[in-house]
Amino acid sequence: MSTRWTLRRQLTLLYAGPFLISGAVLLTVPLLGASQTVPAGTFPGNSEPHVTVETHSNAVPLAGVSLAVMAVVAVVLGWFIAGRFLRPIRRIVDTARDISATNLHRRLGPTARRDEFGELADTLDDLFARLEASFAAQRRFVANASHELRTPLTAQRALLQVTLADPEATSEELRAAADEVLALGESQARLIDSLLTLATGEQGVEHAAPLDLAEVVSRALAFRELDGPRLLPTLHDAPTTGDADLIESLVANLIDNAEKHNVAGGSVTVLTGMTDGRATLVVENTGPVVPPDELDRLFQPFQRMGGQRVRTTKDGYGLGLAIVRAIADAHRADLAATPREGGGLRVTVTFR
Structure with a gap:
């Protein structure tokens, strides 16, 4: 059965090996040295110089004992240092094993280390957060889909049953x-x-690339004609990074919502530009008065003003602003909504 060479054992050898080699060299060099003396002259009949070698009989055993002690100390210190060095890795491994579909909220948490281990912990925390958001988005998707699809399916079945039950139904x-x-x-x-x-918006951005927010908005407006309110675009260059398709969907949903909840003779204003060095999108519309305490709920799926859940398709499904929030969160953008004086809503999205 092969012995498992753990990373701690490998690091112990890595620490202790060079230390032992250096110690052995330092102890061996004095033993190999010898003092040589050569007379100033030569003796008759003897052309070879006379060499005197001085040695110490107790040097070799003492060196062996010292080397053995150094080996033990090097291995012990190497094992201890490797354990201390690998402690953050052990913590990361234990936490990762504890992560499951029912415990995605756990995190490694902030660490005082400012090295590669600290960067690894922050990266894994970000990964765990994205996994949690993905699982939560999946659960919400299934719940919302099953709830909202039930009504049209029931209507279809009832319509077909009533029609087929009438034997005298005409063509x-x-x-x-x-x-x-x-x-x-x-x-x-x-x-x-x-x-x-x-x-898709709630799962996060997988393909971020440099883009100009003004160009994305321009594409979203290219073939759009509002039915009623006037469209007033003012587009200035606003470079940022993100998923162009998702941001275009964000813009389209904001404009659709601004058009849908408007008044006769109203307008929809679309602005892009830079605010404190950050790309900013503003969509503002005239419309009914929006109570401030209703703002947060309007960004939830299938919701509308008045505390009612959207159950019909006449005015959409109440998903427009929920999609906007999901895409903004996926880009880590700041999303702010404020009621306009006199009615309507002003939505500002500031990208990082």
């Missing part, structure tokens, strides 16, 4: 029922697309 009635089923199917498809966008 026009059957065609009308089929048209309603198709409309419900399209509604389900839009809902699923919105839920997928929400889930």
Whole structure:
């Protein structure tokens, strides 16, 4: 059975080996040295100089004992130093083993170390946070999808059952029922697309790249015509880093929400620029008065003003601002919403 060479054993040998080699050299060199004396002249009949060698009979045993003591001390110190050095790794391993689908909230926590181990702990904490967000997004996605898809599916089944139960149904009635089923199917498809966008935004950014926020907004506005309110864009260069597709979805949802909750003859203002060296997007619309205590709830899925949950598809699914928050969080951007004086909402997204 092979012995497992742990990292601690390897580091012990790495620490003790050079120390022992240096000690052995320091103890061996004096033993190899000898004092040589050569007379000033030569003796008759003897052309070779006479050499006198001085040695100490007790030097070799003493050197051996010293080397043995040094070996023990080197191994013990090496084992202790390796253990101290690897203690953060052991903590990281134990915590990682404790991470599971039901315990994703645990973290390594801040460390006083400012070396590679500290960077590793911070990196793993960020990884654990992303995993927790991914699992939470998955659970919310399943819960929201199952809840919201139940209504159109029930409506489809009831519509088909009523139509088929009528033996005297005309072709026009059957065609009308089929048209309603198709409309419900399209509604389900839009809902699923919105839920997928929400889930993708909550999972985080995987492909961040340099981009200009003004160009992304310009693409989002290129083929958009508002039905009612006037669109007032003012786009200045705003370089940042992120996922262009997700940010474009954020812009589109902000504009859709601003158009949907507007008033006759109103407007939607879109601004991009730099604020304290950070790329900033502002979308502002005229509209009904928004109570300040309603702001946070409006960014939750399937919510609308008045404390009611969205249950119909007439005004959408209440996912627009939830998608905006998810994408902003994925980019670690600051999201702020403030009611406009006289009605409407001003949403500001500041990227890092």
